[in-house]
Amino acid sequence: MATQKIVIDPVTRIEGHLKMTVEVDDGKITDAYSSGTLWRGIEVILKGRDPRDAQHITQRICGVCPIGHATASSLCLDDAFKVITPDNGRIIRNLILGSNIIQSHILHFYHLAALDYVVGPDVAPFIPRYKGDYRLPKKINDVCVSHYLQALHMRMKAHEMGAIFGGKMPHQVAMTPGGVTVQPSVDKIASFLWRLRELQAFINDMYIPDVLAVAEVYDDYKTIGVGYKNLLAYGVFPLDSAGKTKLLKAGRYTEKRILTMDPRKITEDVKFSWYKDSTSGKNPASGATEPEPEKPEAYSWLKAPRYDGKPYEVGPLARMWVNDDYRQGISVIDRHAARALETKKIADAMEEWLLQLKPGEPVWAECAVPESGEGMGLTEAARGALGHWIKISGKKIENYQAVVPTTWNACPRDDKGVRGPIEEAMVGTPIVDPDNPFEIVRIIRSFDPCLACAVHLIKPNGEMKKFRVV
Amino acid sequence: MELTRREFLKLCSASAVGMGISQLVVPEVVEALEKAAAGKPPVIWIQGASCAGCSISLLNTAHPSIAEVLLKVISLEYHPNVMASSGELAFSYLDIIADKAKGEFFLVVEGAVPTNDNGVYCTMGEKDGKEVTFLETVQTLGAKAKAILAVGDCAAFGGIPAGKPNPTGCKPVSEVVTGVPIINIPGCPSHPDWIVGTVVHVLLFGLPALDDKARPKIFFAETIHQNCPNFSYFNEGKFATKLGEKGCLLQLGCKGPMSNSDCPLRKWNNGANWCIGAGAPCIGCSSAGFIDGMSPFYSALPKELWPKKESEMV
Numbered sequence: 002m003a004t005q006k007i008v009i010d011p012v013t014r015i016e017g018h019l020k021m022t023v024e025v026d027d028g029k030i031t032d033a034y035s036s037g038t039l040w041r042g043i044e045v046i047l048k049g050r051d052p053r054d055a056q057h058i059t060q061r062i063c064g065v066c067p068i069g070h071a072t073a074s075s076l077c078l079d080d081a082f083k084v085i086t087p088d089n090g091r092i093i094r095n096l097i098l099g100s101n102i103i104q105s106h107i108l109h110f111y112h113l114a115a116l117d118y119v120v121g122p123d124v125a126p127f128i129p130r131y132k133g134d135y136r137l138p139k140k141i142n143d144v145c146v147s148h149y150l151q152a153l154h155m156r157m158k159a160h161e162m163g164a165i166f167g168g169k170m171p172h173q174v175a176m177t178p179g180g181v182t183v184q185p186s187v188d189k190i191a192s193f194l195w196r197l198r199e200l201q202a203f204i205n206d207m208y209i210p211d212v213l214a215v216a217e218v219y220d221d222y223k224t225i226g227v228g229y230k231n232l233l234a235y236g237v238f239p240l241d242s243a244g245k246t247k248l249l250k251a252g253r254y255t256e257k258r259i260l261t262m263d264p265r266k267i268t269e270d271v272k273f274s275w276y277k278d279s280t281s282g283k284n285p286a287s288g289a290t291e292p293e294p295e296k297p298e299a300y301s302w303l304k305a306p307r308y309d310g311k312p313y314e315v316g317p318l319a320r321m322w323v324n325d326d327y328r329q330g331i332s333v334i335d336r337h338a339a340r341a342l343e344t345k346k347i348a349d350a351m352e353e354w355l356l357q358l359k360p361g362e363p364v365w366a367e368c369a370v371p372e373s374g375e376g377m378g379l380t381e382a383a384r385g386a387l388g389h390w391i392k393i394s395g396k397k398i399e400n401y402q403a404v405v406p407t408t409w410n411a412c413p414r415d416d417k418g419v420r421g422p423i424e425e426a427m428v429g430t431p432i433v434d435p436d437n438p439f440e441i442v443r444i445i446r447s448f449d450p451c452l453a454c455a456v457h458l459i460k461p462n463g464e465m466k467k468f469r470v471v
Numbered sequence: 472m473e474l475t476r477r478e479f480l481k482l483c484s485a486s487a488v489g490m491g492i493s494q495l496v497v498p499e500v501v502e503a504l505e506k507a508a509a510g511k512p513p514v515i516w517i518q519g520a521s522c523a524g525c526s527i528s529l530l531n532t533a534h535p536s537i538a539e540v541l542l543k544v545i546s547l548e549y550h551p552n553v554m555a556s557s558g559e560l561a562f563s564y565l566d567i568i569a570d571k572a573k574g575e576f577f578l579v580v581e582g583a584v585p586t587n588d589n590g591v592y593c594t595m596g597e598k599d600g601k602e603v604t605f606l607e608t609v610q611t612l613g614a615k616a617k618a619i620l621a622v623g624d625c626a627a628f629g630g631i632p633a634g635k636p637n638p639t640g641c642k643p644v645s646e647v648v649t650g651v652p653i654i655n656i657p658g659c660p661s662h663p664d665w666i667v668g669t670v671v672h673v674l675l676f677g678l679p680a681l682d683d684k685a686r687p688k689i690f691f692a693e694t695i696h697q698n699c700p701n702f703s704y705f706n707e708g709k710f711a712t713k714l715g716e717k718g719c720l721l722q723l724g725c726k727g728p729m730s731n732s733d734c735p736l737r738k739w740n741n742g743a744n745w746c747i748g749a750g751a752p753c754i755g756c757s758s759a760g761f762i763d764g765m766s767p768f769y770s771a772l773p774k775e776l777w778p779k780k781e782s783e784m785v
Contacts, residue, residue: 013556045638126554442557
């Protein structure tokens with residue numbers, strides 16, 4: 002039987018612009034190509050600006066996970082400015098980031114992923130849709146649709162929490178080098194706490210049970226979309242000012258072992274990306290990137306990041322796995338399950354942090370833009386490991402770069418022709434009906450790709466002398 | 472297993488919290504609005520060089536809730552983040568609906584339009600084995616639309632991706648489409664009340680009055696500075712010199728005098744807070760000069776651009 006090609010362009014219900022091409026032989030996927038189709042050049046735009054502006058500009062890389070970028074950027078600037086954020090500032094940053102991860106996870110399951118499993122009503126935007134493999138009994142389906150609506154309201158509340166301390170969401174204004182601009186007044190703490198409790202009830206009573214209900218009926222997806230079984234986390238939510246301990250620590254999992262993570266072992270290949278070949282294989286801190294839109298063998302605006310030469314999956318499953326909070330398996334269903342359980346873990350921790358705030362004590366440590374310096378900020382966005390690097394000279398940004406989660410997950414092949422994690426997760430999957438390729442979109446969405454984040458120019462700087470892993 | 476529209480609306484009213492369109496439209500108008508929207512005007516929402524933040528912001532609409540907006544106010548025929556379908560099924564539907572509702576649908580554009588190298592920096596989908604650029608899509612759909620809503624700074628004025636040196640040649644919608652009414656609803660992101668309020672205005676009263684930058688005057692007539700709670704500090708000449716100090720934030724870089732929007736009155740996220748309420752200077756994100764006219768964000772405006780104190784005004 003001849004090879005059949007299936008192109009899904011655009012892949013919707015993700016953030017950003019993604020195209021997926023798969024080849025099918027005898028009803029099974031034999032190969033896959035993942036293409037990011039938007040490039041804005043945010044790091045080019047950052048060059049020459051006041052370093053303090055980076056926090057504001059980089060969070061506009063993505064409207065779904067702006068706080069991941071704001072956090073990475075603030076840590077990166079703290080590092081370059083050599084300033085230690087006081088406890089209030091650290092905790093408020095954690096609370097704003099936590100609020101955004103909760104809203105992102107809820108949004109992802111109900112509003113981005115669920116319509117692959119749940120049948121919506123026969124009105125736009127729920128029609129048109131793929132026909133066929135919807136398996137939930139009507140009663141459970143109706144409950145999930147009702148929760149789809151409830152979840153719209155709850156994610157809005159999570160954004161309100163972020164805005165209480167961040168000023169507004171998306172795109173908060175409070176994070177700044179040295180801490181935050183906002184005081185933790187008692188009224189803010191109270192209005193945050195009561196919203197958080199509503200969210201905790203929603204997570205426990207609806208979100209987690211709904212994921213389990215879907216998992217039960219679609220249990221074949223516990224063996225679909227497995228991929229490389231390489232997992233990587235940078236760690237997130239510092240629990241002390243130096244960032245020595247975190248709610249979710251850094252680490253990686255490969256060949257069935259848990260290992261440490263060293264950011265100097267990250268490289269990025271561009272053989273199959275629309276960038277000049279001369280920039281391939283470098284550490285983000287020492288490489289260079291120049292677009293070449295006509296490059297013949299390339300098929301994506303994403304580069305191909307590798308750790309010690311190997312592709313790694315990032316995201317909630319990687320974080321929960323590395324921290325021994327979830328070890329059920331690696332698959333489409335496991336990604337959704339780990340994401341839901343992580344939401345609970347973060348929400349419960351936030352309740353504790355909120356009560357550690359000390360009204361009236363400093364939120365910010367005074368600091369100034371250095372004449373020159375370098376910095377690195379590593380954290381986790383909702384959808385996985387996120388790093389920012391800066392080089393400052395003459396009090397201006399000489400170079401700035403971000404390596405984002407979806408670049409890890411949705412990247413094209415590397416220079417050796419080794420597929421990216423989502424591409425690999427496709428291979429071997431049986432396609433029941435090529436006209437309604439549920440399997441492909443379910444695998445893609447389980448990674449929660451965010452292409453606006455992934456596709457930007459990386460304009461790196463000189464050798465990194467020191468690293469701060471936060 | 473399939474859910475009827477009636478069943479869905481029932482579920483919706485059971486779970487939707489809060490009713491009525493506040494701030495802009497009095498509750499009695501709701502019925503009229505639903506009647507006006509009985510044929511629910513089709514809306515096509517496309518994203519170019521954007522971060523999707525304006526879409527996410529729209530989800531934060533409190534009154535009406537987003538569920539009510541989608542079910543009772545508009546018929547959202549195409550939206551990349553929300554729609555059930557993918558790939559060819561989704562992309563071919565875009566043409567079908569645009570032809571079916573030609574001259575009737577509203578085109579919402581989120582994101583700037585990359586124009587360098589024939590727009591290759593942003594493609595929308597594949598048609599007949601060929602990538603279709605965002606530039607081409609905006610022009611084709613724009614020509615068929617009843618009106619275009621350019622939502623967010625990027626679509627309205629170029630925004631972040633058009634910041635120097637503008638590597639992809641990003642342009643606002645108004646520079647690539649002509650002959651169709653365009654309403655600019657800026658902000659980074661745009662406020663959900665500004666988006667919903669403009670849509671409601673169009674449905675009930677027609678196009679709103681616009682200022683010289685094609686922004687609805689109802690939301691953008693006054694500067695942030697004019698309505699700022701720190702305005703009295705400004706008049707007294709009391710300025711904060713570092714973060715956390717009481718006083719007007721002009722010396723810390725506040726761009727309130729250059730920024731037209733009703734943020735101080737409306738606030739954000741269902742009234743939870745707003746930028747200056749969080750102790751941060753305004754970065755001018757609803758202004759046509761965002762970002763190059765506003766960056767560096769933490770440097771004070773040149774003195775000649777400072778507004779006058781009340782005592783200095785005649």
